[in-house]
Amino acid sequence: MKTDVKALVVGGGAVGTSIAYHLARAGWRDVMLLERDELTAGSTWHAAGLLPYFNMSYATTWIHDYSIRFYKTLKAETDLDPGFSVVGNLRMAQSTARMDEYMLYAATAETVGVPFEWLTPRDIAERFPLVRTDDLVGAILHPTDGYINPADVSMAMAKGARQHGATIERRWQVDGYDWAGDHWRVSVTRMAERGGNLVPTDERQVIRAEHVVTATGNHAQRTARMLGIKIPAIPVEHQYIVTEPDPALQAWRAEGHAEHPVLRDADAKWYVREERGGWILGPYERNAPARFRYGVPDSFRADLFPLDLDRIEAEYMSFIHRIPSSEEVGLKADFNGPICYTPDGNPLIGPAPGLRNMWLAEGFSFGITAAGGAGHYLAQMMVEGEAEIDMASLDPRRFGDWITTDWSVAKNEEAYEHVFILHHPDEERPATRPLRTAPCYDRMAALGAQFGAVNGWERPNYFAPQGFDDAQARSFRRGGWWPHARDEARAIREAAGLIDATAFAKHVLKGPGATAFLDWFTTNRLPRVGRVNLTYALTGAGTTRIEYTILRQAEDQYYLVSAGAWAAYDADYLRRAMEDMAPRFGAMVLQDVTTQYGVFALAGPNARDILKALIRDPDPDTALSNARFPWLSAREIELGMVPVTAIRVAYTGELGWELHHPVEMQNHLFDRLMEAGAPHGLKPVGARAQNWLRQEKSYRAFGNELGRDATPLEAGLDRFVDLSKEFHGKYAMQDTGIRARCVTLLLDAGPGDADPWGREAILHDGETVGRLTSGGYSVAHDRPIAMGYVRPDLAAPGTRLKVRMFRDLHDAQVTEDSPYDPQNARIRADG
Structure with missing residues (x-):
């Protein structure tokens, strides 16, 4: 066995x-794979082998494709x-809401180039007469996917890896990792x-590896303990059953008909495919338990759990309802094995938090579907520095260090249960909540706040009357929350709104090397003491990695504010860069002060008048004027x-201030602001209205318009890029050129009962020419x-385009940036 390898x-x-295959194919020599047992001995061996295209994540759709x-x-x-x-995949719908979900997904599929077809109940009945269709409203068919033999595809990739120069060693278990500096x-x-x-056994070795990738599946908790991370x-x-042969199916096939596609009745929460004249039924039921929360027992190898038919009785009966011929068919075999999940159902692909040259490929609930693409894009990250798609939504650092085992167990069980539950774009899953709350949480709840979770933080999405049911208000169109968000947006445009932004990530960077480092690390000029600017940190490929609001507190001290949803993701990148560059720039200290400070954003034409009533200043009438502030x-x-x-x-484009305050004093400040604001029409405002308002100003959002697949110049952020100085990623950014441009679109009307969500395809002359990254409603227009x-x-402004919504094309026009108040007169208003 080799003891010195590249990966x-x-x-x-x-x-x-x-992963071994794609690293070796990319040209890395000395790639070695270790398996503690036999290849495919984990969840791979008992996987059903389905290859569904369907996924609501843009990055995951690329991976599956x-x-x-x-x-x-x-x-x-x-x-x-x-x-x-390659039998295809037929996903059926029993409701118009389910068809709306399919149409929203199809918008993403269209931008990736995934083929699909729409079928009516009559189409289904004519093509697949064994399927009952009287209670269906339609279906989406993917004709080019199907199912695969998990062991065979793994062995093929293993052979391909060897052909490209990789080595594979079985029956070797990793017992420890130690970073030796390089x-x-x-x-x-x-x-x-x-x-x-x-x-x-007593036979032991130490392997020297420049890079390590863990793809340990069910053993991820053991891996985490050895690495000292979460x-x-x-x-x-996950259990599935195999039936005895179905005579009706056998007769159908004997007549020369092709194999059925993989059938999915999402509303009944199961999939079915043919298996040797019978059927495989795989349900996603409620109350499926998590296993191995602290690690897999040494005695558990290619083992299974006992079948729990009582738990899947409802799904089994609905299978009989959908395929009536199966009612008299007996059970032939059953499988109940562990399938690894993550809290949001998406895998963990990318750098391990806080570690060098350690890469994770863990948590694959649809591992066979994702394996090929995961290896491809992870190899791109490792070999080339970045993948060609933005992998942030799958990055292991999207979960902060605050997570615990109990939290992960509850969220993973929830993610399993939600596989076939309607994936509303505005869905908010309830498990483990509330957990991370700002002090004013109860006060906002009393005012009708309907909360969403951002990196575990509870953040108001909107405010509604007491007794309002957020779950029932969700929709793929304008849900019951929509008029409340509209009223909040109007309040900020016409009077004033107060937004809880406590979830912002907040860091203080200081020390002799801070100024030189930050100047190199970010694209914009650094502000003067007491001033603020917006700037970006880039990847090595020149694409956007972090968006910062920087307040310079002293010559060598900076207050950095970034997106709360990406707190651990951003902080890890910043710390790695600091460590790398400290010898060049000098000593620095980084403090995470996120939980020390609460933040309220007060915005609207009456914001200054509200603060005047509270500010303690020798001259309160001028304290907030343009001259002094x-x-x-x-x-x-x-x-x-x-x-x-x-x-x-003000992220809303109105006169406003962010009020960063000691979090322990938040309730006092909240009460005083609401009291002072009452005569001025102040309303509490949630994230959905804020999202609409920032689009009226063409403010780009990280994770939407900004990410690792576009440069700041492609995003139209030239004014925040100072090309006269040197900064990380500058030349890669310039070499990339302009592959696409970020634009703001106003739709002429849209469907009337819906707004874009930010996943839809953009077309011109019948050709897909781009995709939306954000969407909503403009109260100004x-x-x-x-x-x-x-x-x-x-x-160019004025260009006429079309946006696909619910299968139809709707007219839209490219506007100038900031279609609301393009001169920023309101945000600069004096008083």
């Missing part, structure tokens, strides 16, 4: 073999048949089979008894608004 892949399932295309090439390359049955020392032990169990990947039981500046002020760092910025990326030649 060590730990785990020999479908994901691990794919790559896998499905890639698997079709393996036989020609390796001479091993992966057993790909490489990993990985301690491994030879395993042997005794009495049906795997036991360690990995919220914990298995959940100009736009993009900050001051230490007192509001009542609360010391506040007030920053004159009284029509739908959206932002997105289009071909550069179609980005």
